[in-house]
Amino acid sequence: MPVNIKDVAERAGVSISTVSRVLNNGKYVKPEVRAAVKQAIEDLDFVPNSIARSLVRKKTNLIGVIASDISTSFFSSTLSYIEEEASRNRYNILVGNIKENLDKELNYLQVFKEMQVDGMIIMHEMMNKPIERFLSTLTIPVVFCSAKPSASVNCPSVNINDKQAAYDTVKHLVSLGHRNIGFIGGDTREISTGQHRYAGYLEALADAEIAVNPDWIGFGNLKMQDGYDIMCSFLAREQLPSVVFAVSDDMAVGALNCIVDNKLRVPEDISLVGFDDSGITETVRPKLTSLHQPIQQIGEMSVDILIKMIEGNAPGVKEIVLHHKLVERDSLRSLL
Amino acid sequence: MPVNIKDVAERAGVSISTVSRVLNNGKYVKPEVRAAVKQAIEDLDFVPNSIARSLVRKKTNLIGVIASDISTSFFSSTLSYIEEEASRNRYNILVGNIKENLDKELNYLQVFKEMQVDGMIIMHEMMNKPIERFLSTLTIPVVFCSAKPSASVNCPSVNINDKQAAYDTVKHLVSLGHRNIGFIGGDTREISTGQHRYAGYLEALADAEIAVNPDWIGFGNLKMQDGYDIMCSFLAREQLPSVVFAVSDDMAVGALNCIVDNKLRVPEDISLVGFDDSGITETVRPKLTSLHQPIQQIGEMSVDILIKMIEGNAPGVKEIVLHHKLVERDSLRSLL
DNA sequence: TTGAAAGCGCTAACAT
DNA sequence: ATGTTAGCGCTTTCAA
Numbered sequence: 001m002p003v004n005i006k007d008v009a010e011r012a013g014v015s016i017s018t019v020s021r022v023l024n025n026g027k028y029v030k031p032e033v034r035a036a037v038k039q040a041i042e043d044l045d046f047v048p049n050s051i052a053r054s055l056v057r058k059k060t061n062l063i064g065v066i067a068s069d070i071s072t073s074f075f076s077s078t079l080s081y082i083e084e085e086a087s088r089n090r091y092n093i094l095v096g097n098i099k100e101n102l103d104k105e106l107n108y109l110q111v112f113k114e115m116q117v118d119g120m121i122i123m124h125e126m127m128n129k130p131i132e133r134f135l136s137t138l139t140i141p142v143v144f145c146s147a148k149p150s151a152s153v154n155c156p157s158v159n160i161n162d163k164q165a166a167y168d169t170v171k172h173l174v175s176l177g178h179r180n181i182g183f184i185g186g187d188t189r190e191i192s193t194g195q196h197r198y199a200g201y202l203e204a205l206a207d208a209e210i211a212v213n214p215d216w217i218g219f220g221n222l223k224m225q226d227g228y229d230i231m232c233s234f235l236a237r238e239q240l241p242s243v244v245f246a247v248s249d250d251m252a253v254g255a256l257n258c259i260v261d262n263k264l265r266v267p268e269d270i271s272l273v274g275f276d277d278s279g280i281t282e283t284v285r286p287k288l289t290s291l292h293q294p295i296q297q298i299g300e301m302s303v304d305i306l307i308k309m310i311e312g313n314a315p316g317v318k319e320i321v322l323h324h325k326l327v328e329r330d331s332l333r334s335l336l
Numbered sequence: 337m338p339v340n341i342k343d344v345a346e347r348a349g350v351s352i353s354t355v356s357r358v359l360n361n362g363k364y365v366k367p368e369v370r371a372a373v374k375q376a377i378e379d380l381d382f383v384p385n386s387i388a389r390s391l392v393r394k395k396t397n398l399i400g401v402i403a404s405d406i407s408t409s410f411f412s413s414t415l416s417y418i419e420e421e422a423s424r425n426r427y428n429i430l431v432g433n434i435k436e437n438l439d440k441e442l443n444y445l446q447v448f449k450e451m452q453v454d455g456m457i458i459m460h461e462m463m464n465k466p467i468e469r470f471l472s473t474l475t476i477p478v479v480f481c482s483a484k485p486s487a488s489v490n491c492p493s494v495n496i497n498d499k500q501a502a503y504d505t506v507k508h509l510v511s512l513g514h515r516n517i518g519f520i521g522g523d524t525r526e527i528s529t530g531q532h533r534y535a536g537y538l539e540a541l542a543d544a545e546i547a548v549n550p551d552w553i554g555f556g557n558l559k560m561q562d563g564y565d566i567m568c569s570f571l572a573r574e575q576l577p578s579v580v581f582a583v584s585d586d587m588a589v590g591a592l593n594c595i596v597d598n599k600l601r602v603p604e605d606i607s608l609v610g611f612d613d614s615g616i617t618e619t620v621r622p623k624l625t626s627l628h629q630p631i632q633q634i635g636e637m638s639v640d641i642l643i644k645m646i647e648g649n650a651p652g653v654k655e656i657v658l659h660h661k662l663v664e665r666d667s668l669r670s671l672l
Numbered sequence: 673t674t675g676a677a678a679g680c681g682c683t684a685a686c687a688t
Numbered sequence: 689a690t691g692t693t694a695g696c697g698c699t700t701t702c703a704a
Contacts, residue, residue: 001475004697015675020699028673045473050450051396052697054387056680070419071615076412083406083433087440092447095431097419104423111428114386137381139337224619253619260621279407283560283589284620285596340681351691356683364689388681392696 003044012040023048054116063306064112066096066105068124072223073250073278074295075123078146081299082121089307091118100221102128109134119306121145126190127153141309145302146293148192148319156309158302158320160293162193165324166200166247169273169291172326173243174208177335178271181205182216182241184230184251194219197247197275216241220251227254235262242335243271249278249290256284256331267333277327286330294322339380348376359384390452399642400448400456402432402441408559409586409614410631411459414482417635418457425643427454436557438464445470455642457481462526463489477645481638482629484528484655492645494638494656496629498529501660502536502583505609505627508662509579510544513671514607517541518552518577520566520587530555533583533611552577556587563590571598578671579607585614585626592620592667603669613663622666630658 005023009016014033021029022037029037040046054060063086067075079095086093094117096108105124109131112120119140125147135142135153144157173181183201186194198219205212215237220226227246231254234241246252252274259266266272266286274281277292305317341359345352350369357365358373365373376382390396399422403411415431422429430453432444441460445467448456455476461483471478471489480493509517519537522530541548551573556562563582567590570577582588588610595602602608602622610617613628641653 006697016698017675017700018673021674024699030673033673047446047449049391049452049697050447051387051390051452052680053699054680055385055391055682055697056699058680060387069416070406071412071416076407080405080407080433083431087432087444092430092432092451094428095419096423096428097416110383111386113383115428116385116387257619257621280619283593283616285593342681352682353684353691353693354689357690360683366689369689385681388696389683390696391681391698392683394696 003046004049005046008037008040008044008046011044012037058116060116060118061091062094062115062117063091063303064094064096064108064115064117064120066098066108066120066122066124068097068126069099070095070097073280074146074222074248074276077278077295078123078299081296082145082303085300085303089303091303091307098124100126102126102131106131106134109138113138113140118310119143121302121306122149122155123147125149125192126187141306143302143306143309146193146298150192156305156317156319158298158305158322159193160298160322160324162196163200163203165275165291165293166197166245167204168200168324169245169275169326170201170204171207173245173271173273173332174204174210176332178243179208179210180213180216180239180241180243181210182234182244183218184227184244184246184255185217185219186222186247188219194247201245213241215239216244222248222251224250224254224257227251228258229254231255231258232262235259235264240270243267243273243332245273245275247275249274249276249280249288252288252290252331253280253284256288266331271333272331273326274331281327281329289329289332290327292325292327294324297322339382340385341382344373344376344380344382347380348373394452396452396454397427398430398451398453399427399639400430400432400444400451400453402434402444402456402458402460404433404460404462405435406431406433409616410482410558410584410612413614413631414459414635417632418481418639421636421639425639427639427643434460436462438462438467442467442470445474449474449476454646455479457638457642458485458491459483461485461528462523477642479638479642479645482529482634486528492641492653492655494634494641494658495529496634496658496660498532499536499539501611501627501629502533502581503540504536504660505581505611505662506537506540507543509581509607509609509668510540510546512668514579515544515546516549516552516575516577516579517546518570518580519554520563520580520582520591521553521555522558522583524555530583537581549577551575552580558584558587560586560590560593563587564594565590567591567594568598571595571600576606579603579609579668581609581611583611585610585612585616585624588624588626588667589616589620592624603667607669608667609662610667617663617665625665625668626663628661628663630660633658 098105218230274290277290281288434441524530554566610626613626617624
């Protein structure tokens with residue numbers, strides 16, 4: 001039933017090599033022969049079998065993407081830019097959504113390897129030994145997107161400078177007269193972005209000679225609910241912070257909702273600053289001031305670097321650091 | 337460099353068929369031989385090439401998914417459930433994000449076919465002739481997820497009853513004393529869900545003997561910005577509706593923001609009802625009352641039906657209609 | 673400018 | 689219980 005190159009060859013009265021040539025726009029095909037073959041392809045609704053092609057060419061044009069949670073605003077945006085850039089370059093993406101499940105991640109890595117993907121993009125940085133080991137035996141290129149691999153894994157990454165970004169943000173808060181600055185952070189054990197953003201916060205505080213107040217520091221998993229719960233715990237303290245910096249927009253929105261649900265106002269009672277500058281910043285009121293990551297550029301560059309590596313024009317990139325900036329909206333007020 | 341089944345066979349001192357047998361957990365392998373082969377596989381870090389396997393088995397375990405916009409709250413949730421259910425059944429998903437671009441859709445359909453996907457899920461229902469034609473010549477199963485194919489395309493679909501859902505919602509508004517009921521709809525030209533939801537709205541109005549007021553009716557593309565703009569146009573009318581029903585949560589949130597930005601209150605001045613009951617309903621304040629689609633079930637059943645068709649246990653399903661219900665939160669008030 | 677033939681890595685009869 | 693062999697549908701030398 002399924003028609004193959006041989007059927008086309010027969011109908012056009014040529015050999016399969018000739019069909020292959022017109023399929024691949026090869027030279028050395030007489031115009032009339034080419035036309036006849038094209039006609040046969042059309043007549044038969046023939047579509048070449050790229051599995052067979054991949055087998056001989058050892059190239060699938062497949063990119064495996066591993067994301068921690070595609071239903072999240074930051075990841076779904078990034079993924080959509082990755083998809084677009086890949087498709088523009090005639091690559092297809094296979095997605096693995098691991099929801100923080102490292103077994104699932106290892107399994108996906110394995111499956112992607114079996115599927116002979118030409119390369120992988122990892123948007124997740126929790127690691128364990130088996131994953132590290134797997135990655136180090138891998139011969140295809142991998143790039144980390146908005147995540148940094150642990151030192152033992154030698155893969156390029158596309159990122160902003162997380163520590164500097166957090167530092168700059170907190171410094172800005174200080175310049176606005178804030179001294180009671182709460183922090184809702186990400187996981188600092190296994191996640192380098194979590195560590196770096198926290199380090200930036202601490203350093204900015206130290207530079208401004210502000211003592212850190214553990215009452216206003218909490219850590220979560222970047223989700224809205226985490227932000228909500230942590231903010232609630234802040235609200236239970238004796239004294240309130242004048243501003244809270246959350247290292248994801250989702251957590252900042254969670255904090256916002258907690259504040260509003262407790263009949264306080266943003267930014268009149270408490271100011272709020274998020275991180276990522278994802279779409280959600282403009283879906284809430286007040287609109288969220290947020291540290292901007294160039295999401296589109298991050299997604300696109302990850303793909304571009306990966307493709308360059310795949311196609312052998314390895315640029316020897318180790319790490320790409322992109323610009324960040326604070327985008328001011330309505331959730332932050334000056335105390336001056 | 338890449339190690340294959342032959343290398344394993346040599347190292348284990350057996351034939352490639354034996355290796356193949358242990359790879360596929362075949363019977364008729366002596367325990368000690370099996371162990372030796374497993375050892376060789378481990379020693380060599382061998383991973384079977386599923387491209388080659390697919391070529392002979394004529395089965396890729398790949399599902400192609402076409403979505404209109406994965407950065408949207410409804411689609412990214414649905415996609416994440418699809419991914420989970422597929423992965424649970426050892427299928428991988430290839431995603432094509434078409435952003436309403438029908439050329440891109442046709443191209444993806446073609447590429448998916450070349451890649452020999454075992455089946456496709458389409459979460460989009462705009463059609464044109466070439467796509468219809470392509471779909472009708474396709475011999476692999478396709479299921480429409482939260483979308484209905486046009487009559488000429490004979491594929492199963494998983495849906496709620498959109499017309500009934502809209503009807504029930506509007507009837508409920510009437511029962512709460514509302515008679516000035518605005519409507520923010522989806523595209524009604526090529527999109528059947530758009531048509532059905534609008535039809536449900538009109539019928540409920542007719543049943544309640546309420547005249548339709550075109551001042552309060554607008555159509556958009558299901559996005560937040562559309563909802564915002566349409567709501568703004570309603571606000572410019574002489575009289576305001578007491579409630580507005582938007583056929584996507586994103587549009588409802590857009591409407592909410594427009595209202596808030598214009599210093600009116602929800603639900604005191606205008607009530608709001610959304611559609612989908614996606615995550616965004618709980619990220620805004622007031623929380624959005626919304627017509628619930630069973631997103632998880634829709635995603636999972638789409639995959640299950642598709643896999644059944646792929647694996648030949650065709651259940652002869654034409655259409656699956658799932659239950660809807662209105663989830664009441666804080667954006668709708670009673671006038672009674 | 674075209675065709676014949678080898679082979680990509682694997683599975684699945686068929687032999688043994 | 690194991691090995692031999694013929695493909696799967698294509699690309700790609702190489703020869704004509």
